[in-house]
Amino acid sequence: MAPNEDNRPAFVTPLVDIETTDDGYVIRAEMPGVEKGGVEITVDHGELAILGRRKPTELTAELIYREIQPHDFRRVYELDPSIDTTKLGAKIDDGILTVTLPKAETVKPRKISVQ
Amino acid sequence: MNIVRYQRYPQTDLSAVLDRITSMRAEMDRVYTSTFGSSFRSPASLSRWNPAVDVYQDKDQFVVVAELPGLKKEEIEISLHDATLTISGERKHEVSSEQGFFTERFYGKYQRSLTLPTPVDPDNVKASYRDGLLQVVLPKAEEAKPKQIEVALK
Numbered sequence: 001m002a003p004n005e006d007n008r009p010a011f012v013t014p015l016v017d018i019e020t021t022d023d024g025y026v027i028r029a030e031m032p033g034v035e036k037g038g039v040e041i042t043v044d045h046g047e048l049a050i051l052g053r054r055k056p057t058e059l060t061a062e063l064i065y066r067e068i069q070p071h072d073f074r075r076v077y078e079l080d081p082s083i084d085t086t087k088l089g090a091k092i093d094d095g096i097l098t099v100t101l102p103k104a105e106t107v108k109p110r111k112i113s114v115q
Numbered sequence: 116m117n118i119v120r121y122q123r124y125p126q127t128d129l130s131a132v133l134d135r136i137t138s139m140r141a142e143m144d145r146v147y148t149s150t151f152g153s154s155f156r157s158p159a160s161l162s163r164w165n166p167a168v169d170v171y172q173d174k175d176q177f178v179v180v181a182e183l184p185g186l187k188k189e190e191i192e193i194s195l196h197d198a199t200l201t202i203s204g205e206r207k208h209e210v211s212s213e214q215g216f217f218t219e220r221f222y223g224k225y226q227r228s229l230t231l232p233t234p235v236d237p238d239n240v241k242a243s244y245r246d247g248l249l250q251v252v253l254p255k256a257e258e259a260k261p262k263q264i265e266v267a268l269k
Contacts, residue, residue, distance in 0.1 A: 018217040030220060032182040032247035055246065059178055061171035065229075068167045068182055095184030095247015 011074035032095035164221035184247030233259035
């Protein structure tokens, strides 16, 4: 992916797993080479954007063969309106960004016991 | 079974022949893919997941960087055969709920081999894993290092 002509930065789309639970959703995105400080998560107009900036390599040797795309990771999701966006959680471990998206209390399934 | 287009008038001879050829081709394709499809691919693509690698070089060593996010140390195996480095292992699928799952990530066995352009010193290969990146440092064998030759001026 080369940068576009209007100089907008190019991004790599991370591979993700999305799990649905009673409490909401869990997104796990592959962002190898991204540290905690390189993660930016934003919610705007019902859209969740996850961004992972790769840490620049410390290697000074000459690159003789490249397969890894040198661009940052970015992916945008439209949010289910039942998600409580004030309670998003995120962490990154070994290049996997985990974002938890809990549903608002009012929409969670409730068990009602019969008296 | 094929879905045949509805025709108001009886098929002409030509279209009947064409239909037969089309279904014959589909059948041949099916036989071909089921017989040769998997074994004719190169060994590298037999495994579904081939991690991406970058290779760096300076005068003393090679550095191989591989993208292996979310692995445990014991899920990474590195071996060296002559100048061919192989990185392999298996990623286990950990699912906490069975309710709903959408997956793009690769699980199961992976393998990646690459041959370096010059011999390396197998006893001094070092590997480290950080932020989902595996880094393998392979010093060049003595005989492969560039040598500087002084020119004596008389």
